[in-house]
Amino acid sequence: MNTPVIxxxxxxxxxxxxxxxxxxxxxxxxxxxxxxxxxxVSCIFYGDVTRxxxxxxxxxxxxxxxxxxxxFVTPFYPEQAIAELERAFDVLGMVFxxxxxxxxxxxxxxxxYEPILQWCNDRSIIVKCHTEYMEGSNTYTDPDRFIxxxxxxxxxxxILAHSGNVREGQLRAVAAAQSSxxxxxxxxxxxxxxxxxxxxxxxxxxxxxLYGSDMPLMDARAQVGRIVTADxxxxxxxxxxxxxxxxxxxxxx
Amino acid sequence: MGQVDLEFKxxxxxxxxxVALGRRHDRIVSADADTPEATLAELARAGIQRAxxxxxxxxxxxxxxxxxxxFETVQRHDALxxxxxxxxxxxxxxxxxxxxxxxxxxxxxxxxxxxxxPFREWVAxxxxxxMGSVNMPFWVSAPDIxxxxxxxxxxxxxxxxxxLAEVHYGHLSWAVPLLKSLPxxxxxxxxxxxxxxxxxxxxxxxxxxxxxxxxxxESPMAPQLYSLHxxxxxxDTLAAICSGNLERLLGIQ
Numbered sequence: 400m401n402t403p404v405i406x407x408x409x410x411x412x413x414x415x416x417x418x419x420x421x422x423x424x425x426x427x428x429x430x431x432x433x434x435x436x437x438x439x440v441s442c443i444f445y446g447d448v449t450r451x452x453x454x455x456x457x458x459x460x461x462x463x464x465x466x467x468x469x470x471f472v473t474p475f476y477p478e479q480a481i482a483e484l485e486r487a488f489d490v491l492g493m494v495f496x497x498x499x500x501x502x503x504x505x506x507x508x509x510x511x512y513e514p515i516l517q518w519c520n521d522r523s524i525i526v527k528c529h530t531e532y533m534e535g536s537n538t539y540t541d542p543d544r545f546i547x548x549x550x551x552x553x554x555x556x557x558i559l560a561h562s563g564n565v566r567e568g569q570l571r572a573v574a575a576a577q578s579s580x581x582x583x584x585x586x587x588x589x590x591x592x593x594x595x596x597x598x599x600x601x602x603x604x605x606x607x608x609l610y611g612s613d614m615p616l617m618d619a620r621a622q623v624g625r626i627v628t629a630d631x632x633x634x635x636x637x638x639x640x641x642x643x644x645x646x647x648x649x650x651x652x
Numbered sequence: 653m654g655q656v657d658l659e660f661k662x663x664x665x666x667x668x669x670x671v672a673l674g675r676r677h678d679r680i681v682s683a684d685a686d687t688p689e690a691t692l693a694e695l696a697r698a699g700i701q702r703a704x705x706x707x708x709x710x711x712x713x714x715x716x717x718x719x720x721x722x723f724e725t726v727q728r729h730d731a732l733x734x735x736x737x738x739x740x741x742x743x744x745x746x747x748x749x750x751x752x753x754x755x756x757x758x759x760x761x762x763x764x765x766x767x768x769x770p771f772r773e774w775v776a777x778x779x780x781x782x783m784g785s786v787n788m789p790f791w792v793s794a795p796d797i798x799x800x801x802x803x804x805x806x807x808x809x810x811x812x813x814x815x816l817a818e819v820h821y822g823h824l825s826w827a828v829p830l831l832k833s834l835p836x837x838x839x840x841x842x843x844x845x846x847x848x849x850x851x852x853x854x855x856x857x858x859x860x861x862x863x864x865x866x867x868x869x870e871s872p873m874a875p876q877l878y879s880l881h882x883x884x885x886x887x888d889t890l891a892a893i894c895s896g897n898l899e900r901l902l903g904i905q
Contacts, residue, residue, distance in 0.1 A: 401653045418824045418846040425848060432882050434654030566680065589820060589845050593694070593869035594682045615847040616821065622845070624878030627660050628698065636658050652653060 400633075403641035403652035406430070406438040406619060407527070408560055408587045408611025411458040414444070419616045423461050426615055430465065433619035435612075436641065436652045441469035441497040448472050448483050456491045467648075468493040469527070474503055474511035484518055494648055495525035495558070500539040508544045520552040525647065527558035527585070532568030542571035549579035556647065558583045558609060562599055564590050573602030580607070583647065586639065587611035587622050596629035596639070605635035609644050660878050661699040664887065667895035668695070668703035668873065669840045670791070670817050670865030673722060673732065676708050685869035688729050695731060698874040702731045704759060704865075704898070706791075710737035711763045723755060733902070735759045735791065740779040741769035749782055758902040759815075761791040764798070771801040773808060784811035789901050791840070794819045799826040803834065810836050813901060818867050821846035831857050838901065840865035841876055841893075850883045859889045863898050 411421050430438060442454040451471045459466040470487035472480040487493045496519060500507045507528055519526050530540045538544075542563045549557060562584040563572040569591070576582045584603050586596060587610075599608045612622035626639050645652055675686045684690045695703055705726060710718025715737040726732040736757045738748055752760070760783070764771040771792075783790060792802070794816055806814060817840040819827045824846065831837045831853075838861040839853060846852075853862050864880060866873040880893060899905055 400656060400658050402656055402658070404654045404656060416825050417821045418849065418852070419821075420847070429848065431654070432884075434656040436654050589843060591871070592682070593685050593872045595872065617845045618847050618849055618879060620879035620882045621875045623656065624660075624875030625872060627656060627658055628872065628874035628878055630697065633658050640656060 400637075402637045403645055404433070404435045404610065404623065405641040405644035405648070405652065406435050406612050406614065407558065407585050407609040407644050409438040409440045409614045410616065411440050411442040411455050412444040414616070417616060421458065421615050423458065427462060427465060429614070429619050433612075433623045435619050435623070437465055437467060437650075438614065439467040439469045439494055439648075441471050443471045443497060443499050443502075446475075448476070448479065449486075452483065452487050452491060452493070455493070470496045472496070472498070472515055474505065474509075474515060477511070477514050480515050481518055484515065488522070488524070495527060497527045497560075499529045501529060501531070504539065506539045506541075506544055508548055516548070516552050516555065520554045523554040525556045525558060527560050530559045530561055530568065530572060531564045532571060533565075534567070542568060542575045545575045545582055546578045549575070549581050553581070556581050556583065558585050560585045560611065561588050562586060562595075564588050566592055566595075569595060569598055573599065576603035576607055583607045583609050583643070585609045585611040586625060587613040587617060589617060591625070596625055597631055600629075600631050600635050600639065605631070605638050606643055608639045609647070610640045660874070660881070662877055662881065662894065664891040665895045666698075666700040666702075666864060666877060667898045668700050668866050668868070669815065669863040669898050670842050671703040671705045671868045672708045672870065673705040673725065674707050674709055677712060681869050688725055688732055691868070692729060692731060694868065694873055698877065700873065700877070701895075702733055703868075704735050704902075705732045706735040706737060706761050711761075711766050715739045715743060719751075733758065733904075735761050737761050737763065738779065739763070739767045739769070740776040741767060745779055745782060749786070752788070753786075758904060759789050759791060763793070763796050764801070765796045771797055771805055773805055776805060780805070780809045780812050784809060787903060789813040789815060789838075791815045791817050793817045794823045794827060799830055803830050806834055806836065812836060813838060815840050815863060815901070817865060818843045820844070821849075828852065828856050831861065837861065838863055838897070842867035842871055845876065845879075850880060859885075859892055860897055862893045863901075864894045
């Protein structure tokens with residue numbers, strides 16, 4: 400079936416020990432095979448966020464019909480973060496922000512993130528954040544935290560990357576999505592158990608679940624497969640694969 | 653706009669090399685996944701004809717108890733092929749060997765870390781000699797074994813085939829070199845969802861030592877099956893990975 404597929408979780412960067420290599424030709428080839436039309440990509444792997452966003456912009460420029468830029472900033476350098484946000488969105492034309500609190504070792508609702516989130520709120524920016532749940536380990540990105548954030552920053556639309564990853568995290572992500580229509584759940588995972596996609600769609604509604612792959616760490620074909628083979632309706636599959644993302648991003652495919 | 657098969661079914665016979673069967677004591681298994689009937693229903697939905705199944709109780713508590721529980725459970729279900737756990741550090745080899753022969757068990761599984769023994773010649777050697785004598789392959793989960801122990805022990809037992817299960821991208825740095833160095837090593841691909849992972853394996857070890865497995869219900873059944881069908885494999889290679897290699901390993905058709 401011809402249906403738009405937008406990959407809401409993709410990266411630019413290399414981590415060979417985990418098999419991650421961002422060769423653009425291999426990237427496009429896999430996207431083509433998997434049926435993915437467009438991929439917003441982010442580079443989150445340098446300490447210097449200017450380098451991150453320049454790397455992203457350069458990658459997007461290789462094939463702007465297929466890629467869109469996603470900004471990255473870190474609260475380690477708060478003064479630079481705001482200037483970089485302005486550059487990323489006003490100069491580089493990026494479409495949303497990715498943050499990764501586990502790198503910073505501060506929870507997403509820590510005061511260190513306030514300037515960044517306030518800026519995003521003022522500009523009604525979409526913010527995607529890595530989420531996970533690990534019992535007995537760090538809870539920097541526990542989906543629970545986004546309930547309060549969504550209440551506080553009413554203009555931000557949140558994307559919970561990985562939807563909490565494991566079952567307990569997924570349940571928390573669903574609860575967060577049920578607390579606010581500004582919270583979306585993204586699907587990529589190497590740990591999601593049987594029934595994950597069904598759980599997310601039933602819990603958050605088919606209109607607020609977004610397909611993602613974590614390319615080029617994970618393969619889009621398997622991650623599209625998680626949606627395609629889920630026990631949900633065809634219409635729900637189409638929405639998750641791309642119709643929801645197109646509406647969220649305000650684009651047509 | 654990309655092409656996506658929203659009603660995917662495999663085009664070749666499929667024999668899932670890795671399914672856990674039974675309710676766990678330590679976490680919820682979906683109610684639609686913890687019985688033989690539920691597992692068979694999911695196999696049917698995924699277009700899979702058979703599955704090699706083991707008992708998680710045999711890993712978490714008593715291998716003998718778990719094996720008996722499993723055998724009773726799958727008795728009326730030809731599509732569920734039982735795999736027995738053994739613990740070389742405490743189990744009785746003669747009794748186990750007799751049991752396996754009487755019940756026509758074609759594969760065993762080891763869990764060294766879960767069972768707290770080093771996978772060394774002085775613990776497992778006698779068992780490996782027995783396995784070699786009866787052409788009995790064993791499965792071991794990548795997170796559940798020390799890779800150096802595996803390599804050093806199995807290099808001395810080239811007559812014993814083993815399957816490395818649940819290999820994650822985090823294991824890439826040792827799993828592929830190990831498989832390249834040991835021609836008696838196979839890989840079950842349930843968690844091998846890294847970018848271009850299938851192509852990497854084909855290049856590294858060829859198609860004959862790759863097995864489709866799902867790790868159901870810890871993972872959904874069909875996404876990797878979908879990915880295999882999008883990897884440009886010829887029909888013979890696809891059929892081999894989806895079932896033929898496992899059938900050959902188990903000595904059944």
